Amino acid sequence: MEIGIDRATEEAKKIKRRGNIELKNNNYCNAYNLYKEALRYTQLYYSDMENKNSSLHRKLAIVLLTLSLDQPNNEIKYLKDSAMHAEQYLKIKERHRKEVKEGYIIFFTIGIYTQRSKDYDKSIEYFEKAKSILINQGFLNGYELGIIYSFIALNYRDKKDYKKASEFYEYSSRILDKNSIGMHYRGCLYRDKGELYLMMCDYDRALEEFEKCQLIFERIFGSNNIQLAEIYHFIAFSFDSKDEYEKARIYFEKSKVIFERNPNINNVALASYYKSLGEHYHKMDQLEKAQELYEKILKIDREIQKLNPDGLSGVYSNLAMIFYNKGDMAMASHYIQMGIKEFESMPYYDKQNLALIYNNFFAIHFNNCDTAKALEVFERAKNVLEENPKFNSLNLATIYNNLACLYNKINQQKKSFEFFEKSKKLLESQSKKNSVIFAMISNSQGMLYLNLSDNKKALELFEESKNIIENMPNSNKFFLGAIYNNLGLVAYQQSDYKSSLDHYTKSKDFFEKVLTPYHHNLVILYNNLAGLYLSIDDIKKAREYLFKSKEIAEKVCDAKDLSLASIYNNLGLFYFYMEEYGRSIEFFKKCKNFFKDDKNNDENCIYAYMNIGLLYVKIGEKNKAFSIYKKCRKFCERNLNPYHPKLIRIYNGLAGLYSNYKKMKKALKFYDKAVDIVDKILNSQPMSFNYDLVDVYYNLGLYYMKINENKNALQVFEKLKSIYEKMYEPFHPKLGNIYHTLSLMHLRAKNTNKALELYEKCRLIREKCLKAHDIDLVIIYNDLGVLYCNNKDYKKAYEYCExxxxxxxxxxxxxxxxxxxxxxxxxxxxxxxxxxxxxxxxxxxxxxxxxxxxxxxxxxxxxxxxxxxxxxxxxxxxxxxxxxxxxxxxxxxxxxxxxxxNFDTINNYANYFRTGNNKNTFYEDYYSKNSVYFKYSTSNNEHENPRHLIIKKNLTVTFIDQILNKKLLFL
CATH class of the missing domain: 1.25.40 (Serine Threonine Protein Phosphatase 5, Tetratricopeptide repeat)
Incomplete structure (x- = not known):
């Protein structure tokens, strides 16, 4: 039944009055329904733009704004409708040129909606209008103005303009701190300021604000209030970020109790809580629990599709780290790229966090990434974080560490040292010497010294790293596995095989507990174990671990992953040492095939070819060996600088081949070329040089021995001794070797006293470095026995012979x-x-x-x-x-x-055997036994030690740190 205009108008007025009563009594849902019904009556006969309707639009805007605050799960819907009525109200007043009543609330309403819709500039515009109205009306110290300032600050915070945000939060604090009413708003201000300080990584100030908020919320809310749960969550996150895990656990538990008692809570708040708790478990190395929580967040996002991309990118990054640690590189790569996609979709994003996400991407792909691109991204991340080093100290230290690792990878050790020192100094200035990050930097720095053959310094740093982690209440087993692997490497290089096996076994125990059976790090560890077992003549175990390594590598490595190439190379070396040359060439060729169609990896291809060349030398196919060495030489001389370390290896190999062919002038030419490069590098970059390459001097000395130029040989060996004494600690095995060689030279020259002095030096080193029953000690004891016997010192002679x-x-x-x-x-x-x-x-x-x-x-x-x-x-x-x-x-x-x-013939024959009076035979034999043929890995790293069949590799570690709920990968 239709009603007339008068009846409709009267009904609208009656319903509106009832709505006002409900509004006064805080019955907002009833008020909303009545105002909506009243508007329906007026619209029967009047245009929506009639001035009569303006008050209803204003009332609806205010009621809907209040409902959005009371019902957070429907917040966006209510805010959208509230803003629509507010904008309609403004249009009506503008059309009729009427005064806007309660203008600051109308502008405030639109400001909140546009803020939630991420239109931050428009939101700031409306809040500024609301602010101007209050100031013009003289409300300079009213809590309403304090709230307006707080929302303007929130917009600047979300725009990542933290300086402006801090400025407006201070304006808000000056008003709300002095205002006796609006305690809830004051609590919200402290909460929002705390969140800002979290974003700035200033956890102490964040805690200060959150604890002020906690006192207010505990006073005005019941124990089950969601806002109180959120504050407990923020306090827990702050303690977690400060590595105060027990305090963090207490507040996470408090928050959890409230969330579980409120089944209809705000899903956004729940997702944020899951994220922080997941990261807490992540730090505690409880990866399954962390992964479960991250996946719950993604489920919430699929259901409501309104989670902040900023937060989602962090979840994807965290999942990438978990799958990385599990060895699932495909899933790790998938999630890190999803994280980048979410970040780049934001109109305003935190460039610091984006830099860290990119950092994680290149850290995941560290072994196979475009190093130039990675360097560019790491440098960009560094520059961004250096803008505010105080608030970004932990992340900046991590970036410095990753840059150091990258520069080490590309053989710029001077730069690497520089960034390691920067990283440590930054952490020391923040009293973080006992933090996980400091431990991981020590580990990375130890790897640099290990590659430079400074075992003493490497051991010191690895031990420092291990002690920090083991003294933590929840030590990271993954990281400890990596440290013990590296300690095993140091012991191995010092020929302390028992300690090496102990460390590798501990590493294996940790890794096999926390890693999947097919993890990339197990490839490295099993390789190292294989090399160790070969060194102690346990061929069965060596073969077992080599093939374990191969099986894992073939499952987890990409078809073009150079780790797989390295496995094939190492298997080739294994069969080379086992003298199964057919199998050896098979695996070397498999390795070589990795580089066949990839011109970017031609330098790695050199190593694969060189190993094949060594094999041909071994089986006597010298023409084929020559062909390969010449091909390598041609490539390197064309593409590398004239003093590149790779040329040392090639010239050394060619010199050895020419020497075997009795082309002594040609051999000398290439030895001289190799030595020139060594001298050049030692004079300009002594700290960035692979000490193993200095051994080319040894080959040159043997060459002079072979052609009976004893004076030149002695000069070369003396020079090598001087270099070794500068490079190595006093009891390094290589010093023992050079003392032994020089003692033989002096013995040949009848300088018995000098020979004896050098023999004793060699003995002291070998007794310190080797096991008591090592065969090399037998050789020294035998020679000393003969010498002392010839010197009539029968007591000592008998002692050594015994x-x-x-x-x-x-x-x-x-x-x-x-x-x-x-x-x-x-x-x-x-x-x-x-x-x-x-x-x-x-x-x-x-x-x-x-x-x-x-x-x-x-x-x-x-x-x-x-x-x-x-x-x-x-x-x-x-x-x-x-x-x-x-x-x-x-x-x-x-x-x-x-x-x-007769007595003379006895002495002659005895001396022949003991000291080699038959010069040619002695030198030929000594040359063939002791000349150094460098073995090659398929790594770009010139510093990996190829002393035995397996190219040793020290483990890098992924470290996960927090910045506004992001995870930062640490190399």
Whole structure:
């Protein structure tokens, strides 16, 4: 039934009056329904733009604004309708040129809606209008103006203009701190200021504001109020960011209790809580719990689709870190790219956080990333964070660390040192010497020193890192696994295989507990274990771990991942050492295929080719080896600078080949080229040089020995000794080796005292570095025994010969060749001091071993037989000598030529064996045994130590830190 205009007007007035009563009694839903009904009546006969309707639009705007505050789950819907009525009210007043009543509330309403809609500039415009109205009306100290300032600050905060935000929060504080009414608004102000300080990473000031808010909210709200839960959540997050985990746990629990009692809570608030709690679990290394919470957040976003992209990007980044640590690189890459996409979709984004997300992206792809692009992004991140270093200290320290790692990767060690020092100084200034970040920087810095062969400094830094982490209440097992791996490497390089195995085993225990069975870091660890087991002659274990490493690498590595190429390279080296050359070439070629179609990796291809070249040298196919070395030389001379370290390897290889071909001038030419590069680098960049490459001097010295230029050889070895003494700590194994070589040189030159001095230096080093039963100690003890015997110091001579015998009989029974030599020397010793019975005992032991060698084509058997025959004559055992002579001459023509023995022939033959008076034979043999052929990894890193078949690799660590709920990957 239709009603007339008068009736409609009257009904509208009556309903409006009822609405006013409900509004006065705070019954906002009833008021809203009545005002809406009244508006329907007026619109029956009047245009919506009639002035009569303006008051209803104003009332509806105010009621809907209040409802949006009371019902947060419908906040956006109510705000949108509220802003629509407010804008309609303004249009009507403008059309009729009427005064705007309660203008500050109308502008405030539109300001809130546009702020929630992320139209921050428009929001600021409306809040400024509301502010002007209040100031013009004289409300200079009213709480309403304080609230307006607070919302303007909120807009600037969301625009990431923290300076402006701080300014307007201060204006708000000056008013609300003095106002006796509006305690709730004052609490909200403290909360919002605290959030701003969180964004600025100023956790102490954030806590100060949150705790002021807590006092107010606990006074005015019940114990189950959601706003109180949010404050507990923010306090927990602040403590968590300060690494005060127990305090954080208490407040997370308080927040959780309230959230669980309110099933219809604001999903946005719940998502924020899940995120902070997830990051707390992330820090505690409880990755499954963290992942569960992150996935709940994504579910909330799918349901309501209104979570802040800023927060979502952090969730994606955190999930990327979890999958990275699990070894699932595909999922890690997927989530980090989703995080970047969310960040870049924001009209206003925090450039600091975007820099950190990009940092994480390149950290995840560190091993295979475009290093130039990564360097650009890390430098950009550094510049952004340096704008406010006080608030960004932890993240800036992390960026410095990552830059240091990247510069180390591209062989700019000077830059690497610089950024490590910057990182540590920054943390020390913030009293963070016992923080996780400091520990991880020490680990990264230790890897740099390890690559530079400074084992002492590397060990110091790894131990420092380990102690910090182990003293934490919830130590990070993943990180401890990496540290123990690196400690194992140091021990391995010091030939302390027992300690190395202990450390690797601890690393394995940690990794296998926290990592998936197919994690990239297990590839590295199993490689290292394989190399260690090969060093202690446990071939079965070495093979087991190599193939474990291969199996994992083939599952987790991308088809073009150079880690897989490195595995094939290492397997090639394994079979090379096992003398299974067919299998060796198979794996080297697999490695080479990784670089066949990728011109960007040609430098890595050089290493693959060089290993194939070494294999051809080993199996005697020197022409093929020449072809490969020449190809490598051509590429490197064309594409690298003339003093690039890779050329040292190539020139060294070519020199060795020419030497084997007896083309001595050509060999010298390439040795000189290699040495020139070493000298150049040592003079200009001593700290950025791979010390292993200095060993080319050793080969040059051996070359001069081979061509009987003893004076030149001695000069080269003396120079190498000087370099080693500057580069290495006093008891480094390489110093022992050079002292040994020089002692032989001086012995040949009849400088017995000098030789003895150097032998003793070598002995001290080897006794410190090697196990008590190491075969290298046997060699030194034997030589010292002979020297002291020749010097008539029989007590010392006997002492060293006995040491040899005890070690060989107890630990190296299979080394019968060495054992018969010791027995012969002991027999000679007792013969010289007149103890013929003892001499006979040891000669008989030597004879017993020699007889077992008659059917073997061993090069020294005939010579030892001659010496032993003469030795038997020397102690009057002519019948034994004669019988042994008869046995030997049937096998060796050389024995048939043996003349009647006398003291001079005994000494001559003995000296021949002990010191190599036959110069050509001695030098040829010593050259072939001791010349250094560098083994190659397929890594760009010139500093990896290829001492054994497996290229050792130290572990980098992913570190996760917080900045406004973001996770920062630490290399």
């Amino acid at each position: 040491k040899c015998r005890i070690i060989l009989e107890n630990e190296h029974k299979s080394c019968s060749c060495d054992l018969k030599m010791i027995y012969l020397n002991l027999g000679s010793f007792f013969s010289q001091i007149g103890d013929k019975k003892k001499a006979l005992e040891f000669y008989d032991k030597c004879k017993l071993i020699l007889e077992s060698y008659f059917n073997k084509n061993h090069p020294f058997t005939a010579k030892l037989c001659k010496i032993l025959i003469i030795s038997y004559y020397g102690i009057g055992e002519k019948e034994v000598a004669k019988n042994f002579y008869e046995m030997g001459k049937e096998k060796y023509n050389e024995i048939k030529k043996l003349s009647e023995p």
